[in-house]
Amino acid sequence: MARGDRRAQGLARVAVVVRAGAAPLWWAGVFAAGVGVLVPGLTGRRIGVLAGAALFIVAAALVAYRRRRRYTGLTRGAARAGKHDVLQDRAVTVRNWRRGHRWWLLLAFAAALGSSFVVPAAGGMLLAGTGVGLWLKAAWLGRRERAEEALLWVRVDWLDARGGRPAGKAVKAYRGTGIAAGDAAPGGARRRAAALV
Incomplete structure (x- = not known):
């Protein structure tokens, strides 16, 4: 490891970053698909919904499995975090990701709505499938973290x-x-408070 990497760094949870976009993509997609169903479009609602269902499945699978080899390689080479490294809170990581991608999310939502005039609901279902794919990828990371009993973190400046x-x-x-x-469970979800005995 390079000498510069040994210094104290701000660290964000990998799984939290992965799933940060899942909820906004899911809800934007559901809303866009719901509005899209109200528009007949050029293809008609039935074809639009069928096409959307196919896009949903394909998007979820592609996003869930994309770059898994890269994640696995980075996981194998993970070094132990130093005692002076600063672990970023889950809420801060999510807020930073969503703030940095807000215009992209807005454009994706607008495109999904606009596509309803051609293929009703399909664009919204594509967005929703992307969100589900991110949840599935985060869940996969969570299973790896539990199996290895180690949480994965990435330097904030690299993000x-x-x-x-x-x-x-x-x-x-x-x-x-x-x-x-940290304050996030394996997979990036909120850590549940321990039950009182």
Whole structure:
């Protein structure tokens, strides 16, 4: 590992970054599809919904499985986080990702709505499928984290360099912590409070 990587760094959870876009894409897609069903479009509602269902499945599968080899390679090379590294809160990671991608999300939503005049509901279902794919990918990461009993983190400055992609070219390696570190559970969901005994 390079000497610069040994310094204390701000770290964000990989799974949290992955699933940060899932909810806005899902809800934007559901809303766009719901509005799209009200528009007859050029193809008609039945064809639009059938095409949308196919797009939903394809998008979910592609997003869920895309770059898994890259994630696996980065996971194998993960170094232990240092005691001076700063673990970013889940809410901060989610907020930063969504703020950095707000215009992209808005344009995607507008495109999904506009496509309803041609193929009703299809664009919205494509967006929703992308959101589901991100949830599935985060769940896959969570299973890896549980199996290895280590949470995966990525340097915040590397995320900023490439638009928030946790497996982008700027990311050279992950860092790992114990399974109880941070405020997010394996897979990036909110950590549930321990039940009182």
